Amino acid sequence: NDQSSQYLIEVGVGTPPQKFTVTFDTGSADLWIPSSKCPARSCPFTRFNEAKSSTFKPLNEKFGIQYGIGSVNGTYATDTVTVAGAAVKNQQFGLATITKEILALPSGANSSSTPSVSGNGILGMGYPSLTAATTENETPYNPFVFNLVQQNIIQKPIFSVYLNSATTEGWAGEVMFGGVDSTKYEGDIHNTPGADSSYYYWMVYGQGIAVRNGIKDHDWKLKSTGGFILDTGTTLTYLPLNIATDIASSFAGEDGYKVDRQSGVILIECSAASSNGTVELLMSRSSSQTSQNPVTVETSQTCLFGIAPTMTTGAGIGSNMFLIGDSFLRSAYLVFDLGQNQIGLA
Missing domain, CATH: 2.40.70.10 (Acid Proteases)
Known part of the structure; x- marks a missing residue:
């Protein structure tokens, strides 16, 4: 719970995994993180080092999303994506080369004074037809949660979300892939x-x-x-x-x-x-x-x-x-x- 403004989840991208804390978003479908080519003014936090992943594969496809507030542009790639130990191979995702009004530092802050946990990308949980690939006239692809099902990592095709109260800060919520927490x-x-x-x-x-x-x-x-x-x-x-x-x-x-x-x-x-x-x-x-x-x-x-x-x-x-x-x-x-x-x- 990031000050009641967004809910964050940790994902690992690459082999070995490079960790990113991203916004958990059922209103979009793409996973994206900052690319090493993204300038610090646009991507002020950790950036993905493509050369350090043995399973990274670039795709010759554009990536871009205009959100209600803010936007992101870059290119698509594939790599292994891990959440809570569950690893999806060859997952397509976006590498941001520029962002606007999404990853900005808090007013008066600098990269050395940022909080220990900051939103540094987005994990979209929507349907394949909602992926940004469709806006570029490219073929829709399976988002992360759909590949959890397709690769038989989870047996039930569901995910459950508990955000907890607005005043309960820190790692207070829960997402369960493949089940329900009664x-x-x-x-x-x-x-x-x-x-x-x-x-x-x-x-x-x-x-x-x-x-x-x-x-x-x-x-x-x-x-x-x-x-x-x-x-x-x-x-x-x-x-x-x-x-x-x-x-x-x-x-x-x-x-x-x-x-x-x-x-x-x-x-x-x-x-x-x-x-x-x-x-x-x-x-x-x-x-x-x-x-x-x-x-x-x-x-x-x-x-x-x-x-x-x-x-x-x-x-x-x-x-x-x-x-x-x-x-x-x-x-x-x-x-x-x-x-x-x-x-x-x-």
């Missing part, structure tokens, strides 16, 4: 079918959004069935402006919040964190996921609200599709089923 949740896991028949995003059908036990309760029904994209690589949850501000008002009152014009986020009085209010995402088959109170990072006398309006960010995917980020997902135990194209929630 010690991390209570009750039953409710499976919801994937809403993306093109096998692109980890997305479930959305029916509506509701506020319960707030200053004022709300129910919003989508005019037609929508999609909730469950994205561990996104810090906040993005909803239409009127819904986001009505939810903030339900937690803090009409005068207890404001939309920051510069950043586009909602700042809210920290006292709202003690509210008994919850936000529900109404999904298909009458299942619902209840969020914890979405007040997150404290900044002086105000706090960052875990919900932001789509109109101020590139996070709005479509008119009826919404990014559900860590501010919601940390309140659930998630089971992503590659074989059935479904997501279980507890």
Whole structure:
């Protein structure tokens, strides 16, 4: 848990493995790390030394992704990729030669004063059709988790995610490849079918959004069935402006919040964190996921609200599709089923 902004996982690339701590991201599909050719101003942390890996193979293919915030460009390669002792051979991945607004040092910091753990790349967990290769008119390839299945490293085609609470810092969460950790949740896991028949995003059908036990309760029904994209690589949850501000008002009152014009986020009085209010995402088959109170990072006398309006960010995917980020997902135990194209929630 990197200050509630992202969740990191350690991967090893090459033979012998070179270690990188990268963002765990269900909203993208590519693994990428900094190349030795990436300048320090663009890749300020550890860079991959291709010459030191006996299994490294370059590919003559371009690699590039434009995220909601930031971008990365470089080339593809293959090598052995290891996570928690599980090694995938000949895994395709991106080697970044330039990044923008992703790997920047904190304000006022330098390479000698960086924290011991910094996000230094991304491990995408999405479907093959979401890989950046498709945008370059290249053939989609199997991301890491799909190769775990194909190479018979895991027997069940699932991975399970437990992010833990926003205030539990350090190595506080867990991802289990090929199984479910019953010690991390209570009750039953409710499976919801994937809403993306093109096998692109980890997305479930959305029916509506509701506020319960707030200053004022709300129910919003989508005019037609929508999609909730469950994205561990996104810090906040993005909803239409009127819904986001009505939810903030339900937690803090009409005068207890404001939309920051510069950043586009909602700042809210920290006292709202003690509210008994919850936000529900109404999904298909009458299942619902209840969020914890979405007040997150404290900044002086105000706090960052875990919900932001789509109109101020590139996070709005479509008119009826919404990014559900860590501010919601940390309140659930998630089971992503590659074989059935479904997501279980507890």
